[in-house]
Amino acid sequence: xxxxxxxxxxxxxxxxxxxxxxxxxxxxxxxxxxxxxxxxxxxxxxxxxxxxxxxxxxxxxxxxxxxxxxxxxxxxxxxxxxxxxxxxxxxxxxxxxxxxxxxxxxxxxxxxx
Amino acid sequence: xxxxxxxxxxxxxxxxxxxxxxxxxxxxxxxxxxxxxxxxxxxxxxxxxxxxxxxxxxxxxxxxxxxxxxxxxxxxxxxxxxxxxxxxxxxxxxxxxxxxxxxxxxxxxxxxxxxxxxxxxxxxxxxxxxxxxxxxxxxxxxxxxxxxxxxxxxxxxxxxxxxxxxxxxxxxxxxxxxxxxxxxxxxxxxxxxxxxxxxxxxxxxxxxxxxxxxxxxxxxxxxxxx
Ligand SMILES: Nc1nc2c(ncn2[C@@H]2O[C@H](COP(=O)(O)OP(=O)(O)OP(=O)(O)O)[C@@H](O)[C@H]2O)c(=O)[nH]1
Ligand SMILES: [Mg+2]
Ligand SMILES: [Zn+2]
Numbered sequence: 001x002x003x004x005x006x007x008x009x010x011x012x013x014x015x016x017x018x019x020x021x022x023x024x025x026x027x028x029x030x031x032x033x034x035x036x037x038x039x040x041x042x043x044x045x046x047x048x049x050x051x052x053x054x055x056x057x058x059x060x061x062x063x064x065x066x067x068x069x070x071x072x073x074x075x076x077x078x079x080x081x082x083x084x085x086x087x088x089x090x091x092x093x094x095x096x097x098x099x100x101x102x103x104x105x106x107x108x109x110x111x112x113x
Numbered sequence: 114x115x116x117x118x119x120x121x122x123x124x125x126x127x128x129x130x131x132x133x134x135x136x137x138x139x140x141x142x143x144x145x146x147x148x149x150x151x152x153x154x155x156x157x158x159x160x161x162x163x164x165x166x167x168x169x170x171x172x173x174x175x176x177x178x179x180x181x182x183x184x185x186x187x188x189x190x191x192x193x194x195x196x197x198x199x200x201x202x203x204x205x206x207x208x209x210x211x212x213x214x215x216x217x218x219x220x221x222x223x224x225x226x227x228x229x230x231x232x233x234x235x236x237x238x239x240x241x242x243x244x245x246x247x248x249x250x251x252x253x254x255x256x257x258x259x260x261x262x263x264x265x266x267x268x269x270x271x272x273x274x275x276x277x278x279x280x281x282x283x284x285x286x287x288x289x290x291x292x293x294x295x296x297x298x299x300x301x302x303x304x305x306x307x308x309x310x311x312x313x314x315x316x317x318x319x320x321x322x323x324x325x326x327x328x329x330x331x332x333x334x335x336x337x338x339x
Pocket of ligand 1: 161162163164165166167168169170194241242243286287288289290317318319320321
């Protein structure tokens with residue numbers, strides 16, 4: 001259950017960014033959760049509800065964007081959003097593909113006052 | 114209350130942040146890496162589910178290695194693993210994480226001084242036994258080695274893709290027990306390649322010594338490259 005420690009990191013990062021921008025209150029936090037980030041959106045949300053209670057971010061809505069895995073094929077230069085976890089190009093079957101999205105956990109946007 | 118001091122009456126502003134949530138850990142990990150490089154050592158993060166044979170592999174490595182190594186041990190509780198390594202003459206420091214199911218870069222950083230990196234060629238970090246959480250936290254090591262023991266079953270690679278995507282090397286451990294568990298090493302090799310082409314898989318047994326030579330050769334090759 002590392003979602004707890006991830007939420008702590010998220011809350012700290014949000015507070016740092018919000019204060020740097022001179023905000024006194026955060027209204028909405030948008031986070032992109034890659035399918036291969038190792039983070040469960042539901043667990044993250046539960047952990048957020050608990051830990052934001054006594055934090056600067058209290059009351060802010062957490063929006064979690066589900067990011068599927070996106071591949072770039074180096075053989076045919078195409079891009080594909082995939083569902084099934086086989087890292088091969090759906091167009092040309094080449095295995096020289098790079099994961100270009102869906103592996104990360106990114107704080108995208110803050111709405112604040 | 115004046116209009117200015119009531120935040121709800123101000124227009125909300127939107128800030129595009131675009132930052133990794135674990136940015137602070139990444140920064141600590143980069144500092145650890147700089148420290149390892151300065152000391153001229155190769156640092157390896159060992160990750161696996163509980164009981165896959167990480168400590169046993171390190172004990173076997175101590176017997177056969179021609180390089181000097183130290184170990185930072187991570188466990189939820191007890192000094193047992195560090196004690197086992199000290200008993201075979203390995204310099205070891207135990208991190209007791211308490212409730213944390215993974216090591217993070219800061220914990221490793223705090224362990225560096227008490228362990229001491231002088232006169233070491235290689236540093237192993239034995240992560241908390243867990244196939245999920247450690248994968249999300251960079252420690253600053255040069256390599257991630259993921260162990261999968263034959264009793265766990267040969268279907269784990271695609272069940273835990275996040276962890277196996279991180280692997281620079283996969284070790285199938287306890288291969289002496291493979292036939293008892295109908296464990297197909299080739300299947301693991303294939304599925305590892307599916308997730309990350311060019312990632313090698315070595316099958317080994319700390320009990321019979323099978324594959325230990327290949328494991329040591331892998332480390333030697335990485336040390337020369339590093
Ligand atoms: N048959 C066989 N048993 C092994 C082998 N390697 C380890 N074991 C056994 O597996 C059990 C767990 O080994 P450990 O080395 O403690 O595993 P670990 O990954 O360090 O465990 P944690 O640190 O608790 O996650 C022990 O009883 C070992 O004797 C092997 O190659 N063959
Ligand atoms: Mg151990
Ligand atoms: Zn293609």
